[in-house]
Amino acid sequence: MLTQEALATGVDEQWAEEVRRLAAEQDAVILAHNYQVPAIQDVAHHVGDSLELSRIAAEVEESTIVFCGVHFMAETAKILSPEKRVLIPDQDAGCSLASSITADQLRAWKAEHPGAVVVMYVNTTAEVKAETDYCCTSANAVQIVEAIPEDKEILFGPDMFLGAHVERQTGRKMHVWMGECHVHAGIEPDHIQDTLAQYPDAEMHIHPECGCSSQCMYLLSTGDLPADRTFVLGTGGMVRRMQESKADTFIVATETGMLHRLRHENPAAQLIPANERAVCGYMKMITPPKLLRCLQTGRDEVTLSPEIIEAAKVPIERMISIL
Template structure:
């Protein structure tokens, strides 16, 4: 089928099956343009929990689809590509969490949403980059906390909240590439630009970057909000390339410069129109989670959504 034929078939199947398409900002533009809702991890988790659709087709990596299956256990959650992993989610296991909890019975585990269902089931509080500061401040500076799995986000949170959380040594292979040198070298080329940085980046706890007058740290939704509300006309974007599509779509009169062309999540790009069509047609690649794990994981996710 031609591209437009696939798009029309997807729209038709979505209506027939009372399905909703949720897509992350890092997916390809064609997927974003077809989605009923585009968002970052927090926004997508909320939409999955609130939808009245019978089927959720989750265009993102596997842990995101798992989160949707946990928050909406009565829904059929499909993922259009099976091999959509995440280096961050795969860096830690439930056994790693249990080992820390056994050694620290008075401590709490805060897990970034970029984790497996099994890890979430061992977690006290989940968070996303959108609400991580609120979650840590909610728990207080004196609380012993193990933050997992992103060391860069954790170091950023320690700086921003004054906490002293113990950090797991994990990272997003895409954002780990975004160094202080890369950001500062790019700003030399575009000195009038605001620099919008995702806190998963390896530069996120560097004082030279944190105190730079042109840098702003946000989750993806915050990057998009800043660009829309700013009077500036030029922005350096230090996050995954897919974000540029919505930025340019919503701000056609502004210029967005990707900090480096190599900042691409190959897993997100595995979600294709053909895969989306086949997922809906055959209702394939359903995300199924053990009910006991799902029940335990739901508590940490619910706490995340409540703190917001």
């Protein structure tokens, strides 16, 4: 059943039925990232963060994966399921953080630091992953760095806020790439302090997904956010905390698309975005008409060379093995 929000976007039951019919006809599973528009989250077979979706992509039985998210995420699905056809409704749905480092730049950086271990946020292209030793997410970056021998130099990228947070948490000096996600500009310290002051009894929940929230994690580690009412939680953890907490209002620091799922799973809670303007325009390039077109025409297929797939799989699997 489509929500009121979905219907308000001009998407109707007929669109949803046609999307599901075509998916069944083509043996396709539709995966949607938490930052997708509500109509796409509602019609998808699975909704989750990038790591959850990668795991699902590797396990599903369908021969085609339609990935509603940004391009590097669809690439990760292809790396983990190379025998499957992976489609993305718009191949131009990029990521400002992933674009902040290219494979050539990484190769040049490695040449300046021979023998260094490369740890890259999962928000990178497949070509960059192919040059990487360990992938990480915001949720496991500290654990990954702690697993690397003390005497090794570390090149960490491309998110400078996550890099600073990890340095602070581990007490370890690293070489950090100065990349960033444009969306966190909508979740700046002043906005957060204003919102906290406006809701003095509210808890603050930071979702450690994507570059848009890494600045908040850094602020928490510097003591600029109230530690007694700030929590860093994944989606399941947020839902549980909201059910257990005495608070009835929660400030959520992440891209605003996440609120759709949280409201659905926790209708009694009052959810306030840390900033309404924290919207990832790349994620929103995946629209309901493009999803339908994708199923009708096969646009756009994600293709990677076998060499890139083989090399890029290594840091992803290392990351998963450390968890």
